[in-house]
């Protein structure tokens with residue numbers, strides 16, 4: 001069993017090496033804090049100790065404060081379990097101790113881990129060590145002095161970038177900024193750190209207490225300017241979240257009234273933030289993402305992933321080129337197949353543009369871009385498929401074309417080769433119907449743009465082998481995606497769950513609600529854009545095709561809105577032809593297009609569903625709920641059908657695939673914060689008023705009436721039928 005412990009060894013040179021260990025990332029658990037306090041106090045007391053080095057065991061300094069403790073606070077509501085490490089241990093015992101301490105850092109020092117290093121009197125790091133304060137991504141702020149010491153060591157602008165954007169830096173950058181005193185090879189880390197500590201004790205090197213420094217802070221007017229600008233930016237980039245503004249308040253307080261005062265305010269605000277819904281949602285999302293790697297009967301049966309070195313991508317359109325880009329960026333050799341040289345050239349150019357786009361956004365170095373492009377080869381036939389480890393088919397959604405391709409690749413590829421399809425709607429059993437390779441057929445559903453969006457939905461059929469799923473999960477991780485394994489059904493987990501999203505928006509519009517009001521409210525809720533702007537972006541063809549697909553599978557809950565077809569009839573296709581619900585002009589934000597209103601009126605006339613022919617009167621809150629509760633309702637069916645392994649998989653999939661706000665924890669987590677009963681009662685009421693589209697599902701009804709959270713495992717409910 002993993003056990004957290006802290007040890008101390010005193011060398012003949014008089015240096016005490018304090019090592020903390022809590023695999024896999026040396027998280028600072030409550031027992032680690034106790035151990036640190038005990039060992040540091042002992043080292044300060046002992047006459048044979050002249051100086052101290054603190055380090056983490058196993059090549060990783062620390063991933064920060066133990067996030068499980070946040071979860072415990074969220075479950076119990078008891079904030080008294082949070083340690084007072086910031087002043088009590090870090091400042092009083094370590095920073096203000098009568099012997100100097102050097103942090104020997106390797107691998108990573110994040111959050112509380114970096115904050116422990118900041119209280120030390122010098123920091124020696126191994127090459128490429130990752131340094132950062134990502135606490136804001138968990139809804140809190142750097143709570144062990146990070147808000148005070150980082151600006152004092154490296155100046156306010158860079159410190160704000162690291163904290164507000166949760167952007168980590170390397171030890172080499174840290175050295176340039178003054179955060180790290182020396183970067184030394186890993187095998188010399190302890191030797192150099194011990195000597196450095198002795199040099200501080202002997203006054204041959206400076207004994208720096210970062211909390212007392214002010215030389216890098218700048219003048220007060222400069223500080224005000226920088227903080228005010230950051231406040232304005234955070235209003236745009238961190239909508240609905242309190243921690244960014246709170247972090248700025250705490251930094252400012254410390255600069256005006258002194259570091260120690262800042263520490264006290266930081267501790268107080270930290271405790272307030274831990275209890276917010278934002279922190280609850282973000283911590284849930286953190287663990288939900290990690291839970292996706294644990295798939296029963298796949299990740300727990302001793303299988304080892306096979307190496308995937310060469311992948312064939314069929315189709316160089318939007319999806320195929322995005323997928324190929326993601327693969328080559330992670331050093332996987334790709335052959336891109338198209339039907340003719342014109343399409344092939346287009347595909348290759350799209351991949352080049354993707355890669356160069358990353359360079360121009362400074363997300364990729366030029367040399368890495370060149371190297372990635374060398375991993376790509378275009379082909380027009382299957383000759384080179386004889387040694388590929390995986391094929392990902394990404395052609396248009398046409399059943400017979402896909403069946404033909406799977407028949408061909410079954411013959412052209414070696415027997416171990418994984419046969420994956422990027423279909424977003426078609427049943428995989430149908431895709432592979434003409435092959436005898438059902439065990440190696442799997443869905444690899446990427447989200448557009450595939451080289452950017454982090455979700456990879458892995459769809460398994462009853463016949464897909466565990467080895468194939470594990471291999472695809474491993475490829476997914478290699479290309480920096482979050483793979484979520486789901487079952488085979490129309491729309492799979494994400495598209496199926498979010499199918500009612502645009503449906504309900506259309507229903508509301510036909511009931512008389514304004515398109516732009518809906519978009520504004522949904523974007524205020526925290527999605528990047530509303531359903532109509534999203535439709536503009538995707539093009540109306542996608543809306544028509546998916547509605548057709550879903551209405552075939554779920555006719556009883558499909559709302560047939562004539563609006564999209566009317567828009568197409570009027571020469572509109574959204575952003576692609578510059579004519580949508582919005583006007584698109586280069587360099588400016590989309591503006592509502594008033595000329596779309598008569599088309600909407602025509603749709604309302606055709607559907608004729610407004611009660612008494614008059615627009616319904618609904619509050620802003622009701623509009624958001626009338627759009628999102630049907631999504632929760634479908635999510636319940638997805639859970640009931642066992643399409644996902646656990647409810648939190650759907651949460652993280654909704655966050656990463658649909659950009660549902662992570663600070664709301666994901667679709668099911670959010671619904672549970674509202675309560676199944678309220679969701680159920682609202683849907684029940686709307687189904688009586690506006691029809692079947694809103695009818696609550698059996699799963700929702702049962703959970704609501706029995707008072708069981710939607711996220712509770714299937715066994716809690718009487719009739720759930722897990723399929724995975």
Ligand SMILES: C[C@H](O)CC(=O)SCCNC(=O)CCNC(=O)[C@H](O)C(C)(C)COP(=O)(O)OP(=O)(O)OC[C@H]1O[C@@H](n2cnc3c(N)ncnc32)[C@H](O)[C@@H]1OP(=O)(O)O
Nearest residue numbers: 025027063064065066067068110111112134142143144290
């Ligand atoms: C007082 C302070 O200011 C408050 C804080 O410090 S808050 C914490 C700040 N730290 C962070 O936000 C870092 C969170 N962790 C990470 O970003 C990443 O886990 C990492 C970069 C450290 C390692 O990434 P990677 O190697 O891909 O491993 P990853 O799968 O994420 O994590 C491995 C395991 O460590 C756990 N873990 C990682 N960081 C943890 C932490 N800080 N606390 C508890 N568990 C943690 C994960 O839950 C996972 O557990 P599992 O194997 O049981 O699922």
